[in-house]
Amino acid sequence: xxxxxxxxxxxxxxxxxxxxxxxxxxxxxxxxxxxxxxxxxxxxxxxxxxxxxxxxxxxxxxxxxxxxxxxxxxxxxxxxxxxxxxxxxxxxxxxxxxxxxxxxxxxxxxxxxxxxxxxxxxxxxxxxxxxxxxxxxxxxxxxxxxxxxxxxxxxxxxxxxx
Amino acid sequence: xxxxxxxxxxxxxxxxxxxxxxxxxxxxxxxxxxxxxxxxxxxxxxxxxxxxxxxxxxxxxxxxxxxxxxxxxxxxxxxxxxxxxxxxxxxxxxxxxxxxxxxxxxxxxxxxxxxxxxxxxxxxxxxxxxxxxxxxxxxxxxxxxxxxxxxxxxxxxxxxxxxxxxxxxxxxxxxxxxxxxxxxxxxxxxxxxxxxxxxxxxxxxxxxxxxxxxxxxxxxxxxxxxxxxxxxxxxxxxxxxxxxxxxxxxxxxxxxxxxxxxxxxxxxxxxxxxxxxxxxxxxxxxxxxxxxxxxxxxxxxxxxxxxxxxxxxxxxxxxxxxxxxxxxxxxxxxxxxxxxxxxxxxxxxxxxxxxxxxxxxxxxxxxxxxxxxxxxxxxxxxxxxxxxxxxxxxxxxxxxxxxxxxxxxxxxx
Numbered sequence: 001x002x003x004x005x006x007x008x009x010x011x012x013x014x015x016x017x018x019x020x021x022x023x024x025x026x027x028x029x030x031x032x033x034x035x036x037x038x039x040x041x042x043x044x045x046x047x048x049x050x051x052x053x054x055x056x057x058x059x060x061x062x063x064x065x066x067x068x069x070x071x072x073x074x075x076x077x078x079x080x081x082x083x084x085x086x087x088x089x090x091x092x093x094x095x096x097x098x099x100x101x102x103x104x105x106x107x108x109x110x111x112x113x114x115x116x117x118x119x120x121x122x123x124x125x126x127x128x129x130x131x132x133x134x135x136x137x138x139x140x141x142x143x144x145x146x147x148x149x150x151x152x153x154x155x156x157x158x159x160x161x162x
Numbered sequence: 163x164x165x166x167x168x169x170x171x172x173x174x175x176x177x178x179x180x181x182x183x184x185x186x187x188x189x190x191x192x193x194x195x196x197x198x199x200x201x202x203x204x205x206x207x208x209x210x211x212x213x214x215x216x217x218x219x220x221x222x223x224x225x226x227x228x229x230x231x232x233x234x235x236x237x238x239x240x241x242x243x244x245x246x247x248x249x250x251x252x253x254x255x256x257x258x259x260x261x262x263x264x265x266x267x268x269x270x271x272x273x274x275x276x277x278x279x280x281x282x283x284x285x286x287x288x289x290x291x292x293x294x295x296x297x298x299x300x301x302x303x304x305x306x307x308x309x310x311x312x313x314x315x316x317x318x319x320x321x322x323x324x325x326x327x328x329x330x331x332x333x334x335x336x337x338x339x340x341x342x343x344x345x346x347x348x349x350x351x352x353x354x355x356x357x358x359x360x361x362x363x364x365x366x367x368x369x370x371x372x373x374x375x376x377x378x379x380x381x382x383x384x385x386x387x388x389x390x391x392x393x394x395x396x397x398x399x400x401x402x403x404x405x406x407x408x409x410x411x412x413x414x415x416x417x418x419x420x421x422x423x424x425x426x427x428x429x430x431x432x433x434x435x436x437x438x439x440x441x442x443x444x445x446x447x448x449x450x451x452x453x454x455x456x457x458x459x460x461x462x463x464x465x466x467x468x469x470x471x472x473x474x475x476x477x478x479x480x481x482x483x484x485x486x487x488x489x490x491x492x493x494x495x496x497x498x499x500x501x502x503x504x505x506x507x508x509x510x511x512x513x514x515x516x517x518x519x520x521x522x523x524x525x526x527x528x529x530x531x532x533x534x535x536x537x538x539x540x541x542x543x544x545x546x547x548x549x550x551x552x553x554x555x556x557x558x559x560x561x562x563x564x565x566x567x568x569x570x571x572x573x574x575x
Contacts, residue, residue: 034416041369041392
């Protein structure tokens with residue numbers, strides 16, 4: 001009897017723990033974590049991004065473009081639970097990559113040279129565009145840019161020269 | 163006819179010293195000109211501005227004409243933590259002999275002590291920069307010289323520190339004998355062609371001592387990179403020669419003496435890698451010749467990913483590293499030949515200085531760690547030593563073709 005109560009309670013506890021384990025963004029240790037895609041040390045909170053898998057492991061990146069490149073080349077995409085980018089105007093806030101609004105502006109240089117920054121909503125992206133110039137795009141276009149600039153010619157950087 | 167010529171020559175002789183006297187402007191705290199900005203405005207094209215000792219609280223000093231700005235006995239320009247301190251937009255400007263302190267800081271603007279924008283043929287020398295966001299910033303310049311400067315900042319948070327010497331879209335820069343510390347990257351290159359970087363000391367920077375991004379050609383030699391957050395990174399660049407540098411004391415989970423990422427056709431020669439977590443880490447790099455370097459007392463001397471191909475390691479010294487070579491695949495696409503390995507236990511019956519049995523620098527244990535990093539705790543256990551020895555005699559898991567056919571019996575000097 002006691003054993004059955006124990007079993008029920010432990011099953012309940014187990015379920016609660018499981019439910020509490022919804023994968024979510026992890027803190028990035030700026031200055032010591034390395035980028036999963038390009039290996040560079042991640043240093044800029046305005047650009048550091050991450051993809052979290054179903055087991056809760058975070059793949060961290062130094063820039064939006066590296067996360068998009070990872071996304072495009074990942075052989076096991078169904079195991080990615082969610083992708084996150086920082087709100088450029090509030091660096092502690094994680095925005096889901098698909099919902100974020102992006103600005104590609106030469107005047108806001110990102111760590112990997114594609115000048116991509118992310119925002120929580122269209123209004124703030126628009127304000128930044130007015131101030132710094134550039135073009136507002138969505139995550140699909142971010143991926144297209146990375147595909148075009150990095151992956152299709154097989155060598156990062158060749159087409160980003162000015 | 164001759165008389166006229168004579169007159170012209172005389173006139174030139176007289177006028178030259180006069181014009182240069184007029185062209186020289188002195189700035190001193192007592193006046194009459196007490197502001198560098200004002201002096202720069204008044205100076206003629208090609209003129210001289212001499213700045214006497216003292217402290218000048220000024221920022222956004224714009225130099226838009228050919229000029230020599232010379233400090234006497236190291237005067238101080240204090241930016242009062244606002245904006246840039248100097249912005250140079252003209253060719254052939256020299257700035258020499260200043261203390262330059264306290265730039266502004268910003269998330270979106272790269273405030274620098276000395277900003278060079280679309281300027282060519284400049285000389286920035288003998289300055290001491292202190293508590294700056296970015297130090298010397300070169301944007302779209304050609305043939306500039308940056309030498310004998312000291313650059314220092316104290317922000318330990320990488321986010322609020324900028325790079326010491328930052329080069330973006332630059333051709334043929336010469337960066338020599340500078341000392342950079344406490345910045346994000348000591349020296350940073352992005353889209354730079356044919357840089358010459360020599361005699362610099364870059365230590366205790368938050369990220370990299372030197373960082374190449376998309377920068378082809380050129381070379382760096384005789385530099386010291388010490389105790390930087392993650393060592394030195396050379397990424398997405400071709401034809402970079404790296405010679406006679408010292409990479410030391412770079413420790414940390416993602417720290418390397420030298421990180422090579424997508425590097426092609428380059429030469430790494432005569433360098434010393436001393437006490438780093440990993441001496442050289444190579445990913446996606448091809449046709450690199452690693453010749454006559456010393457790898458001493460590193461965690462791993464070399465960590466080379468299998469996507470690095472046709473690289474050659476010749477005549478290097480591998481001395482007392484915890485592991486010599488680590489890789490992630492049983493296939494091997496690189497060549498190791500004629501190196502000295504202090505872990506080599508072979509013999510030389512012929513007495514020609516070359517071991518009679520090949521040396522396999524990838525130990526079984528380093529393959530195990532590649533898959534199960536936690537197993538590192540077993541390092542130095544008897545069991546691991548036995549496994550390694552058995553694997554060396556009959557390789558099963560380690561790359562069969564990764565061996566040095568001609569291991570040297572003695573250290574190569």
